[in-house]
Amino acid sequence: MAVSDAAQAQRPGLLTAAQERRARLALAALQRIAAAEDYPLPSERGVVMATPQFRDIGMEFLWYFVAEGGLEPDHSVLDIGCGGGRMAAALLYYLDGGSYHGFDIHAESIAWCERSIAVRDARFRFEHVDVDNPAYHSSPRSALDLAFPAAGDSIDFAVATSLFTHMFSEEVGHYLCQAARVLRPGGALFATAFLLTPASLSELERTGGYVVSFPHEHRGSLIADPQRPEAAVAHFAEPFNALVAAAGLFPERHLAGSWCGQRGAVNLQDILVLRKPAA
Numbered sequence: 001m002a003v004s005d006a007a008q009a010q011r012p013g014l015l016t017a018a019q020e021r022r023a024r025l026a027l028a029a030l031q032r033i034a035a036a037e038d039y040p041l042p043s044e045r046g047v048v049m050a051t052p053q054f055r056d057i058g059m060e061f062l063w064y065f066v067a068e069g070g071l072e073p074d075h076s077v078l079d080i081g082c083g084g085g086r087m088a089a090a091l092l093y094y095l096d097g098g099s100y101h102g103f104d105i106h107a108e109s110i111a112w113c114e115r116s117i118a119v120r121d122a123r124f125r126f127e128h129v130d131v132d133n134p135a136y137h138s139s140p141r142s143a144l145d146l147a148f149p150a151a152g153d154s155i156d157f158a159v160a161t162s163l164f165t166h167m168f169s170e171e172v173g174h175y176l177c178q179a180a181r182v183l184r185p186g187g188a189l190f191a192t193a194f195l196l197t198p199a200s201l202s203e204l205e206r207t208g209g210y211v212v213s214f215p216h217e218h219r220g221s222l223i224a225d226p227q228r229p230e231a232a233v234a235h236f237a238e239p240f241n242a243l244v245a246a247a248g249l250f251p252e253r254h255l256a257g258s259w260c261g262q263r264g265a266v267n268l269q270d271i272l273v274l275r276k277p278a279a
């Protein structure tokens, strides 16, 4: 049953009419994805995140984008570090009237996305940007010098899944500022991260971590592998939240991930919805 915003404020478990409408559209899209025989699946090695779970993870995140972030079918989406189009492929089945622009430093993945996703829908485009991240692409150009390829106040919904988990805080701060610049007032950045909160630190200490652990300190964050610092980066929540605030965004949602060993989490990584205040 859908309720008014005022009634929902009293009983947060109830869906507003807008949430119910979006949930129906998302479920219909998920059904189309599950039934699709021509879903874009990267079989080539060398495409980022070309794993057997490519479609399942796309479906899972499409649901989070809609249910947690409020993504609408007519939104303009900017996918920061879009990799091999894991999110783009799922968004092909949901966006209707909206648009999608993904960019990444990994040229091979962008080429695959252009060949396999952009050809299906003219509202989907991909772009290679040449900045350095030793885990994915080496370049003399620093991420700190990148201006996101979008005009100010032009994007409804920005995505950064599994990106800040490969960057250090100075670059993350710059990317948060760029996201805030391109988002329209009221727009959202949906990001994932390994956030070191008192709760996740104590779970990490108790369990040793699930799938990944962070025994080393590097540039003010914790890392899994000192030989490859960018392979997995966990950020301390307090300085991370200060970067969010300095960028002019506010944290609307934080769903803690299972990476630290916590049971019952919805996703491996923490899910964050960071919103630009409405004008």
Ligand SMILES: C[S@@+](CC[C@H](N)C(=O)[O-])C[C@H]1O[C@@H](n2cnc3c(N)ncnc32)[C@H](O)[C@@H]1O
Pocket: 048, 049, 080, 081, 082, 083, 084, 085, 086, 087, 103, 104, 105, 106, 109, 131, 132, 133, 136, 143, 160, 161, 162, 163, 166, 167
């Ligand atoms: C783990 S993959 C995630 C890809 C995609 N977001 C997804 O969820 O499937 C991380 C991606 O971030 C990209 N990346 C790393 N540093 C970047 C940077 N500074 N700017 C843009 N993309 C970056 C990598 O090339 C890689 O494609």
